[in-house]
Amino acid sequence: MKKSLLALGVLGAFAGAANAQSSVTLYGILDAGITYVNNESTPGGTTGSKNIKFSNGNQQGNRWGLKGAEDLGGGLKAIFVLENGFRIGDGNLAQGGREFGRQAYVGLSSATAGTLTLGRQYDSVVDFVGPLASGSQWATFSGAHPFDNDNLNNSFRINNSVKYTTANYSGFSASALYGFSNQANTGGGTGFANNRAWSLGAGYANGPLTLGVGYLYLGTPGANNTGAAGNDFGSFATNLNGITATDKAQIVAAGGSYAFGPATVGLVYSHSKYDFVANAGSFKFDNAEINAKYMLTPALQLGAAYTYTWSKATSNGVVLPAGSLSPKYHQVNLGLDYWLSKRTDTYLVGLWQHANNDAGQAQLNGQPFSANKNQFAVTAGVRHKF
Template identity: 55%
Template structure:
């Protein structure tokens, strides 16, 4: 990835106010991803009870989310650095900002970094499930957002971020790293609010990457996400038309995930497991265990192909709020991801991907993530095809 670096000399601006301070410099990097394609999806509807139809559409950021960002460091001496990231997400097709029209909705944080002790940062950030386990999924490697797990209920495709968060990320200790995050509700225990835990979040995770082996595990807990406290840890971007599990108010949301991958010459095989439980305020709930087996093969330095099988096993309790998703207590979904990526250079590549999803058991709706809307009731299968091009700078 080619990056443009700007050096900002801070000595001049501080010379008068703080003459005792030594000269320092801040290195700032401008970076980004531009991704667009053309997609075909069948059974696309505007709501769970609407009739679906075929849809040909120009799409933005399905292969990888469009973004531009600034990140920087300042050497403070004695192995300590100041770090920051400001990252904007946007729709390439119409120029609008994503993440509920936030200026820097993907990431926005500042912190201190030590080569020995790790990094502490504060702002809007990724959780530990995204940091550690998500990179092992096929969707994050080559299968595009269409290849995410049903409704992205495990957030392994990073459908939402955590605001008001303080985060610790360890240094790399011979391939081993770990981290934790806490997102504040920013609400007091007195007055009109329901307290400190109304829309707060926390996560913890660890990973190991050394040679051909990569392994990771993580846990995340959300309390009243995106409900009464709009200024809490997870707000506004928690639900969308394709996140079918968030159509009712959520009381608690728990996610546990683990993954492992192993490279054998040009081939890499991976396995990911996730457990997600959503408790709704009306006392209903759903649990989903998802199993993904994925593989990819680097045929040439330019050509990569991948294949993945995903099975999601659900269990519903008090299904009043889930009548558009399941007709009983045992909804299940089966999904196949297949795709290829061809690299013209280190910065520019094209991709062709296909996803097939089938609702089985008591599930009444298939809903490939971010295809424009969930399928109508009774449409238990869905196919999505996309051809796209991506440039990184």
């Protein structure tokens, strides 16, 4: 149960400003477990060994946040969200050490006109297609598509962004986002485009059917970053899911799910393209996932998913070794989730990935590379929401 700040003495300063037309809520998620990985390569990458380790933020990233709303009359509300991400294992901040690295925005919301928000926010691919993939539902972050190349597991956010989301029309909604570079045009007229982003998406959710589609464009990510945490002025940080030296990136994704009583079946497809600087080549990924979940009892869920990823890398030798590669990946996710209460659950997830064709090594998302073409991981943990 979420708790109003009015009940928290440590934040009692808010009490004088609160009234029947406004509210501020404290919420959060704590998620931690133990992970076994059968093969993690040594720094040289030639040999591998097993590892049993503490893991956190498996099903959902650890967080605490404040969200509030003030009734302005006429159906209009002022809203805000400040959401901090952290690692429960050592207590350190996540998202590059940002105080509110997960989300930070303020805006206006109307039940009929939609919502306009400004700040650090999620793009439309994350909003509409991400919830349909197994990696962001029950399969842990390592169950995401290889390298989370399509960001369906929400590896990054968009800074300095303005976002509009329509009202819900009988289950249909849409959104548009623009992230500013905050840089003036240089003599060549390119500054305004350095490190900007834009995104479009739409979704439909009504009864047993859920559909989503989204597009994201990132221009020269990291081109005008400053500061220790990076991304102070541009819309996006330098390291793009491990793919550096990127001139621009584009992601398009679509998915859907349908519930049959206690069973839900889903399909997700995404295409990601990373163009390297100086016309040095590109990296393309296509991901196709089929997933299903079944409520064995009202408190016990079984999940299963299969993802096939085919990709192509071309380079003139500036970023990658010259030539062309076509890595392919097969991945199977299996998971059990048991709810002890409405706010607390335990989970057990097993993942297997096989790298095929000329993909040298397997690598489940967020894990070190395997020393061979296969990698297997099992995570057991507990999650609590407040």
